[in-house]
Amino acid sequence: MLSVSSLAEFLYCSRKLYLQEHHAERPPRAPGVLLRSERLRLIGKVDEVRKEGDAAIAVQKKTGRAPRQGVWPQHRVQMGAYLLLLEELHPGTEPEGVIRYARAERRVTLNPFLRYEVLETRDRALQVLQQRTLPPRIDDEKRCRACSLFSLCYDDNKMRELGYG
Numbered sequence: 001m002l003s004v005s006s007l008a009e010f011l012y013c014s015r016k017l018y019l020q021e022h023h024a025e026r027p028p029r030a031p032g033v034l035l036r037s038e039r040l041r042l043i044g045k046v047d048e049v050r051k052e053g054d055a056a057i058a059v060q061k062k063t064g065r066a067p068r069q070g071v072w073p074q075h076r077v078q079m080g081a082y083l084l085l086l087e088e089l090h091p092g093t094e095p096e097g098v099i100r101y102a103r104a105e106r107r108v109t110l111n112p113f114l115r116y117e118v119l120e121t122r123d124r125a126l127q128v129l130q131q132r133t134l135p136p137r138i139d140d141e142k143r144c145r146a147c148s149l150f151s152l153c154y155d156d157n158k159m160r161e162l163g164y165g
Contacts, residue, residue, distance in 0.1 A: 004035075005044060013137075042085060
């Protein structure tokens with residue numbers, strides 16, 4: 001079973017996902033609506049689910065800025081996973097997603113391309129977690145410095161203590 005937030009972490013950096021799942025403590029999540037599927041091998045908490053006619057709408061709040069158009073790729077996949085879970089848990093409804101950034105609200109619609117992207121990302125993330133080798137660092141200094149695991153990832157002594165190096 002993979003958490004929906006792990007999909008976003010994987011797209012940000014596979015090494016972060018690996019370290020987060022194997023060594024880092026996860027902060028407690030705020031209240032939300034728990035969505036789970038054994039068949040999809042996904043579990044996650046979306047901020048809100050509301051019904052409007054035949055639609056089940058997942059709402060996820062983000063504190064950062066929105067891109068100029070659309071949503072950030074990792075947010076699209078994360079929302080797509082919530083929509084797949086809603087589709088399975090509420091058959092006959094049309095799942096829709098809303099991502100609320102600090103100053104913008106964007107819609108996400110489940111389509112065959114997003115469905116494929118979510119399931120393919122899930123499979124790749126599960127492969128990374130099952131392997132015994134730490135994925136390499138990404139080649140993006142700005143992204144690395146913004147990462148919550150930067151100090152662990154770049155501390156060679158800590159990494160040796162954990163058995164990597």
